[in-house]
Amino acid sequence: MTAVLRARGLGRRYGRRWALTDCTLDVPAGHVVGLVGPNGAGKTTLLSLASGQIAPTTGDITVLGETPGSGPAHLAKVGFVAQDTPTYARLSIAEHLRLGARLNPGWDDALARDRIARLGLDPDRRAGRLSGGQRAQLALTLGIAKRPELLILDEPVAALDPLARHEFMQVLMEAAAEQEFSVVLSSHLVSDLERTCDHLVVLVDSRVRLSGDVEGLLAAHHRITGPRRDPDRLAAGQHVVSASHTDRQSTFIIRTDDPIHDPAWTVSQVSLEDLVLAYMSRPAETASAGRPVLEIQR
Numbered sequence: 001m002t003a004v005l006r007a008r009g010l011g012r013r014y015g016r017r018w019a020l021t022d023c024t025l026d027v028p029a030g031h032v033v034g035l036v037g038p039n040g041a042g043k044t045t046l047l048s049l050a051s052g053q054i055a056p057t058t059g060d061i062t063v064l065g066e067t068p069g070s071g072p073a074h075l076a077k078v079g080f081v082a083q084d085t086p087t088y089a090r091l092s093i094a095e096h097l098r099l100g101a102r103l104n105p106g107w108d109d110a111l112a113r114d115r116i117a118r119l120g121l122d123p124d125r126r127a128g129r130l131s132g133g134q135r136a137q138l139a140l141t142l143g144i145a146k147r148p149e150l151l152i153l154d155e156p157v158a159a160l161d162p163l164a165r166h167e168f169m170q171v172l173m174e175a176a177a178e179q180e181f182s183v184v185l186s187s188h189l190v191s192d193l194e195r196t197c198d199h200l201v202v203l204v205d206s207r208v209r210l211s212g213d214v215e216g217l218l219a220a221h222h223r224i225t226g227p228r229r230d231p232d233r234l235a236a237g238q239h240v241v242s243a244s245h246t247d248r249q250s251t252f253i254i255r256t257d258d259p260i261h262d263p264a265w266t267v268s269q270v271s272l273e274d275l276v277l278a279y280m281s282r283p284a285e286t287a288s289a290g291r292p293v294l295e296i297q298r
């Protein structure tokens, strides 16, 4: 299947500071991809590179097989909803839709009007008079009505309350399923992504720490708890992602494709949040003694 996003050694520097470093990624088409990481991790930088708003300092990126922003035909295939879901405060919803129709060759006006009606929004209302949640829904409608092959959203729900977050994600999921477009969306909260994303990219300190299919990642990671043990004494093939110890007990989150036979361990599943936190709290350069920093591509 074609990659919607493919990066090789991608990096972007602002002045002397690297906002994204050595990013190698393959994001397959037909997925809802969650890009998660703490503030300043490089999420906006990666999404700005993917939407062609900035150029790489090093490496390459292709989106839907082409260089981002390479021409009008490519721009028409990629929708982008920027952070803070910008709209024109003085323009009405109807005027936003007219603008969308003028700027986008594949614009689906019936779809846009239907979505606005379903949201119960008055087309004559100015965007500046909408609530944060309504403005986010308007920006999402503009993105969806463009009929993109890929919709990129940068922290679309950051300013919304829990109910508005839920509604936004629901609308996005339904539209992605109905219209069969791929989605890449960023958040610094795993809870926004937990029920919606089937592919995950974890970005920390300008580096990709983890990338893969959510089901596969959850199946490959385990929490093991048992008598205190040095990480070096774990079985070969058990890669330590995080470790915590008390005087007598050790708890590890490990990645392994092999069954865990050692009866000393109590083995439990990890949640997506456990997994993300484990990779986020893991220093990039210090994998467990002598073992390489783990990056998974599935």
Ligand SMILES: Nc1ncnc2c1ncn2[C@@H]1O[C@H](COP(=O)(O)OP(=O)(O)OP(=O)(O)O)[C@@H](O)[C@H]1O
Binding pocket: 014, 015, 017, 018, 019, 037, 038, 039, 040, 041, 042, 043, 044, 045, 046, 188
């Ligand atoms: N235009 C810019 N000029 C200088 N530095 C920048 C610029 N944009 C981003 N940076 C820096 O690059 C790093 C990554 O920023 P980026 O906005 O990509 O992170 P983020 O993960 O999207 O953060 P947040 O969750 O806070 O939005 C940060 O250290 C930031 O200060």
